Amino acid sequence: MSFKIVVDSCCDLPAEYKKDPRFEVVPLILQVDEHVIVDDDTFDQQDYLAKVAASSECAKTACPSPELYMKAFDCDADDIYVITLSSKLSGSYNSALLGKNLYLEEIGEKNIHIIDSLSASSGEVNIAYKVVDLAESGLKFEDVVTKIEEYRDEMSTFFVLDSLETLRKNGRLSGMKALVATTLNIKPICYGTNGSIDQRGQGIGMKKALVKMADIIAAEVKNPEEKRVMIAHVNCYERACVVRDLILKNTPFKEAVILDTAGVSTTYAGDGGIIVTY
The missing domain is CATH 3.40.50.10440 (Dihydroxyacetone kinase; domain 1)
Structure with a gap:
């Protein structure tokens, strides 16, 4: 069939x-100010990130x-x-x-x-x-x-973002038990819980948060040799490679795949964001 x-x-x-x-x-459909963008193969991430950075309003999706x-x-x-x-x-x-x-x-x-x-x-x-x-x-x-x-x-999904503002302003963080001030450079380790978003830990700075996320994955995953790990990144391929290496160092997944984000993920994860699923 x-x-x-x-x-x-x-x-x-x-x-x-x-x-x-x-x-x-x-x-x-993505919208930043008066710009309406179709999230298809014409999506230009660099141009979109520049529009988002220049706008005082929160980007939206439909x-x-x-x-x-x-x-x-x-x-x-x-x-x-x-x-x-x-x-x-x-x-x-x-x-x-x-x-x-x-x-x-x-x-x-x-x-x-x-x-x-x-x-x-x-x-x-x-x-x-x-x-x-x-x-x-x-x-x-x-x-x-x-x-x-x-x-x-x-399935399990984790993510660590440089900023949670877009998610917060668009009401996507209603399931979070705690949010910390970004001015302190504390990066929450977020986790998908039955389709909503919760917090599983945090690190001071992106590097420590990513290391902690890899440690959580190593401690919790069952039968990794039968699973793939997917790592999506927003404009930070080198960071995604570091995350892949951190995860595979202690967790023998059968395959690791690095993915570029399109428009919707770029909108909510933001520049520098990392999303991991297994």
Whole structure:
């Protein structure tokens, strides 16, 4: 059975998957002041970061329309797997559900499953890799759905950001128990908890926070030799390489993948941000 994976643009796919015809990215919309930017392959990260830095207002995002999702479902593939941002962080998941209902009502029956990643960025990519593994193994659609939901529920996402201001101003930190003053250069180690954001620790300065995050991962991960670790970065490839080496030093993941962020992740993680999922 042929399959297609539809993702929203917070899923920071590697270059080879962006070129893979089995993938389609449904873009969110970004806005900085009067600038409205489609988060697709025309996204210019350096120009966008400059606009964000020059603005006194907080950058905002808007989820894709149900019609965009419905259009993505209209293809020759037998099975469609859709991966979206956490439903607690964005309306993308609900929009995808509406797009599925529109497709079934207006076009006809098809195997379409919408996966709420309960994560973002590298978390969505991690799920996408697993969907490919399962679908290519020859499993039936229903079995892939069952296994991918189980996999999602066992996944962990951590991030350390230079600034939490965009997340705070956009109301994405409602689940945090404690926030610390950035003027003290204290960097919280944040963790995705059932689709929301919590705090797991902190470090004085980015380097110490990243070391502590790697230590937490080493202490908590089970069967790393069976898992991939995904490391997404915002304009800081060298920092991402350092994080990869810190993690692999004590934790033998079967594969480590470094990802460039597109527009949505760049908006919320901010310049210098690191997101890790396994």
